[in-house]
Amino acid sequence: MTTVTTRxxxxxxxxxxxxxxxxxxxxxLPNLLGFAALTLVPVAGTxxxxxxxxxxxxxxxxxGLANFRRMRHDDNFWTALQNTCWYAAxxxxxxxxxxxxxxxxxxxxxxxxxxxxxxFFFPYVxxxxxxxxxxxxxxxxxxxxxxxxxxxxxxxxxxGWTTSTDWSxxxxxxxxxxxxxGYYMVLFLAGLQTIPxxxxxxxxxxxxxxxxxxxxxxxxxxxxxxxxxxxxxxISSFKVFDxxxxxxxxxxxxxxxxxxxxxxxxxxxxxxFGYSSAVSLALFVIVLAVTLAQFQIxxxxxx
Amino acid sequence: MNTTxxxxxxxxxxxxPAPPTAAAVSRRHTGHAAGRALLYLFLVLLTTAxxxxxxxxxxxxxxxxxxxxxxxxxxxPKSYRWRNFTDIWKQIPLATYLGNSLLLSAVxxxxxxxxxxxxxxxxxxxxFPGRDALFLGYIATIAVPWQAYxxxxxxxxxxxxxxxxxxxxxxxQAFGAFxxxxxxxxxxxxxxxxxEAARLDGLSEYGIWxxxxxxxxxxxxxxxxxxxxVNTWNDYMxxxxxxxxxxxxxxxxxxxxxIGQYDAQYAMIMAGSVISVVxxxxxxxxxxxxxxxxxxxxxxxx
Numbered sequence: 366m367t368t369v370t371t372r373x374x375x376x377x378x379x380x381x382x383x384x385x386x387x388x389x390x391x392x393x394l395p396n397l398l399g400f401a402a403l404t405l406v407p408v409a410g411t412x413x414x415x416x417x418x419x420x421x422x423x424x425x426x427x428x429g430l431a432n433f434r435r436m437r438h439d440d441n442f443w444t445a446l447q448n449t450c451w452y453a454a455x456x457x458x459x460x461x462x463x464x465x466x467x468x469x470x471x472x473x474x475x476x477x478x479x480x481x482x483x484x485f486f487f488p489y490v491x492x493x494x495x496x497x498x499x500x501x502x503x504x505x506x507x508x509x510x511x512x513x514x515x516x517x518x519x520x521x522x523x524x525g526w527t528t529s530t531d532w533s534x535x536x537x538x539x540x541x542x543x544x545x546x547g548y549y550m551v552l553f554l555a556g557l558q559t560i561p562x563x564x565x566x567x568x569x570x571x572x573x574x575x576x577x578x579x580x581x582x583x584x585x586x587x588x589x590x591x592x593x594x595x596x597x598x599x600i601s602s603f604k605v606f607d608x609x610x611x612x613x614x615x616x617x618x619x620x621x622x623x624x625x626x627x628x629x630x631x632x633x634x635x636x637x638f639g640y641s642s643a644v645s646l647a648l649f650v651i652v653l654a655v656t657l658a659q660f661q662i663x664x665x666x667x668x
Numbered sequence: 669m670n671t672t673x674x675x676x677x678x679x680x681x682x683x684x685p686a687p688p689t690a691a692a693v694s695r696r697h698t699g700h701a702a703g704r705a706l707l708y709l710f711l712v713l714l715t716t717a718x719x720x721x722x723x724x725x726x727x728x729x730x731x732x733x734x735x736x737x738x739x740x741x742x743x744x745p746k747s748y749r750w751r752n753f754t755d756i757w758k759q760i761p762l763a764t765y766l767g768n769s770l771l772l773s774a775v776x777x778x779x780x781x782x783x784x785x786x787x788x789x790x791x792x793x794x795x796f797p798g799r800d801a802l803f804l805g806y807i808a809t810i811a812v813p814w815q816a817y818x819x820x821x822x823x824x825x826x827x828x829x830x831x832x833x834x835x836x837x838x839x840x841q842a843f844g845a846f847x848x849x850x851x852x853x854x855x856x857x858x859x860x861x862x863x864e865a866a867r868l869d870g871l872s873e874y875g876i877w878x879x880x881x882x883x884x885x886x887x888x889x890x891x892x893x894x895x896x897x898v899n900t901w902n903d904y905m906x907x908x909x910x911x912x913x914x915x916x917x918x919x920x921x922x923x924x925x926x927i928g929q930y931d932a933q934y935a936m937i938m939a940g941s942v943i944s945v946v947x948x949x950x951x952x953x954x955x956x957x958x959x960x961x962x963x964x965x966x967x968x969x970x
Contacts, residue, residue, distance in 0.1 A: 385796050388873045392790025393802065396783035399843025403821060404809050410820030470711060475704075483956055484715045487722070490952045490959070492902040494920045495941035498927060499725045502934065508737035510724065543718065548963065555964035604813035607904045611924060625815040632819035633909055641819045649816040656811065 411649070414642040421636030432643035442644060444619045445627040446651075448534060452623060453602035455538035456545075460598055463546040465591070468553030469583065482554070486547035493544075497611035500540045501527055527613050530620040537621055541608055545601075549594050556590030557583070592663050596656055603652045624648045722945075729753070729938035736934040752939040759936065762943065764915060765922035770947075772834060772907075772918060773900040776841045780896045781889055784847025789877045791848065792855035793863055803852075806845040814905075822909065836910040841900060847892055853965050854888035855881065891962025894955045898948055919944045 415432060419425035436442045471482050488496065503511050504526035515523035524532035560582065568578045584591075606625040609615060615622040624644065632641030728736045730748045756762060790796075791803050821840060822831070830836040858881065866876045882889070907918045917925075923940050930936065952959065 382797075385794060389790045389794040389796030389799060392794060392873070392877070393787045393799075396787035396843050396848055397802070399783070399839060400806070400845065400848075403824065403840050403843065404817070404845070405805065407817035407820035407824060408809060408812055410823070411817050414820060414823075470707070473707075475708070475711075481711055481715055482960075483953075484719055486956075486959070487949075487952065488718065490898055490902075490948055491722075492920055492923075492941075492944050492948065493904055494923050495725070495945050496721070498923070498937060498941050499721045502728075502736075503721060503724065505737070508739065510741050513739055513741065543721075551960050551963045554960075600811055600813065604815050606815065610908070611904060625813070628815045628819065629909070633822055638819055638823060645816040645819060648813060652811070652813055652816075 411642045411645050414638055415646045416643075417639045419638040421638070425639070428639070432640050433647075435640060436643055436647065441619065441622065441627055442647075445622045445624045446647075448619075448621060449603060449605070449623045449625075451534055452538060452605060453599065455535070456541050456602045456605075457595065457598045459538065459542045460545050460549060461591070461594060463542055464549035464594070465553050465587070467546060467550040468557060469579065471550070472554055472557045482547075482550070485550055488544045489548040493607050494611055496540070496544060497608060500536075500543075501612055504536055528617060530618050533613050533617060533620045537609060537612060540612065541605070544608075545598075549598070552594055552597075553587065553590055556587045560586035592659070596659055599655055599659065600652055603648065603655070725938050725941055725945075728935055729942045731935050733933055733935050736938070749935065752935050753943070756936050756939050756943070759930070760922055760926050760940070761914070762919075762922065762940070765917055765919045766943075766947075768834075768916060769901055769918040769920070772837055773897045775834075775838055776900045777893050777896045779838070779842035780844065780847040781893050783843060784892065785851045785882065785885065785889060786877065787848045788851030788855055789873075789881060792852045793860070793876075793881075794873060806848055810845050810849065818909070825910065831910055832912050832916065834911075834916060837903075837906050841903075841906065847896065850892050850895075850962060850965060851885070851888060854885055858884055887958060887961060888965070890955060890958040891965065894951065894958050895962045897951065898959075901948055 414425070416427060416429060417425040418428045418431065467485055471478055471485070475481075503509050506512060506523075506525040506528055509526075511526070512523040524535075526532050526536040564582045564586070565578055568582050573581065604625055605623055606629070609621050609623050609626060613621045615626050625648070628641050628644050628648065631637045631644060724741075727743065727745060729752055730750060731742070731745050732747075732749050735742060735745065791799060825831050825836045825839075830839070862880060862884075863876050866880050867873075871879065901918075902920065903918075904920045904924070907916075907921045908924075911917055911921065923937075923944055926940055927937050
């Protein structure tokens with residue numbers, strides 16, 4: 366069915382279109398109702414509430430940009446923004462490299478490769494609380510196994526990890542890379558399957574070694590996947606919450622306070638809906654800007 | 669390193685390349701065998717390193733508290749304290765938590781699969797005005813961080829009187845865009861001729877969905893169901909925000925609060941962690957290939 370208007374049987378076409386529209390909407394409706402009420406409306410709500418002084422006990426009043434001016438002078442906001450950016454700057458490239466490396470290694474005909482893939486994937490499936498608990502104990506500064514090992518290797522004063530303001534963010538990044546790399550490995554494996562084997566054969570005929578094949582066949586072939594993974598990693602890095610909340614609760618001090626925690630604290634803990642929505646909007650704009658920039662770079666490099 | 673091996677799922681459409689000469693084969697073979705052995709060794713070490721936290725968790729869960737952090741680490745406990753696994757049920761209402769997690773995960777998974785696949789059929793196989801714009805709206809919200817609209821969502825739930833009830837979590841998770849997106853991706857791979865033929869046979873669109881498309885999409889349904897179940901089971905932030913009543917808590921919240929209260933009961937905490945992971949481990953191992961397929965489907969079209 367096309368959009369071309371036919372003059373021969375307008376009534377029949379129109380009737381069929383109407384019938385189709387009705388059927389189409391009837392399929393979509395059960396999901397759409399819940400989705401609109403609890404996702405689309407709140408998304409729109411953020412844009413409105415951010416410009417009001419609404420808190421849990423007063424009636425909302427339009428205050429224009431007041432919340433954003435307040436944000437500019439809020440230390441917590443700048444700390445959270447900085448921490449979120451540092452987290453993203455560590456998490457995105459490390460996870461990208463680890464998952465790509467794993468995918469290339471595990472995309473071979475090896476006996477038991479399925480078991481290995483499953484093993485790497487498992488941390489992603491496990492409950493975050495259990496993972497956070499185990500890592501917090503592993504990284505325990507005095508008696509934790511990680512520092513035991515580091516001392517054994519000759520580092521006499523290893524970092525305090527989640528108890529140190531300098532090392533808490535690196536500790537979170539390490540845990541999150543460990544947890545996420547299996548997931549993105551699966552995406553890369555799917556991407557690798559789309560590269561024709563003949564390309565590798567041809568490269569080999571031309572005398573290309575493993576590294577040359579990786580650079581000139583694998584990397585270009587994986588470009589769409591790499592782009593997609595980067596975008597997904599960006600979005601997930603900027604909205605990190607669970608891991609931080611369970612492992613460090615933003616501390617020690619404010620060393621791991623991230624934007625999503627600030628939104629949560631301001632909005633749900635303190636009931637400052639207006640200000641919290643303004644921070645939400647800032648987070649949204651940042652994610653959008655970074656993602657659009659990535660699309661732009663991607664498009665330019667394709668030309 | 670040999671990166672040319674095609675994946676098992678890849679259809680072989682081209683003829684195999686001409687066999688290399690015998691000398692080339694033997695040359696490649698020796699280098700190959702040593703390289704392979706090294707590769708295996710590397711991979712096995714890497715896998716062990718990745719899984720070590722779980723091994724440590726499992727071992728610690730059957731130790732006495734004072735034996736969890738010994739220097740050096742006891743990888744084989746001198747004595748096994750299986751009592752940890754019975755004692756923990758007396759300290760926290762773990763059965764209630766597990767029941768709540770199970771109930772929420774099952775209901776949300778059922779609704780997500782049902783309404784998601786139903787809507788996906790509308791998006792993939794029926795043409796109607798406004799369809800593409802609406803679908804774009806669905807996709808766009810996947811990219812919006814939940815934190816960006818969690819406060820208005822909370823206000824709505826509050827006004828509806830649903831905060832601190834299971835309904836809040838069911839409503840916000842069961843009608844997500846993810847299920848619609850995943851199922852639509854799959855339906856697009858089913859040729860239109862199949863539904864066309866069914867239409868000519870006089871089946872209604874609902875009949876086509878129920879009797880033709882659903883049976884054909886069992887693998888995708890399994891993927892969606894498993895991913896949703898695991899995500900809901902492991903969700904921390906949702907229950908953390910919406911559930912304040914201890915009776916409604918899920919395993920994740922219960923475990924977290926147990927840790928806060930009984931800081932030094934290391935072994936018991938590990939036992940609780942093991943109990944929270946085992947159901948997922950079982951589900952994951954049973955449905956492993958559906959997980960991978962589901963993730964690959966949602967990712968590949970990027």
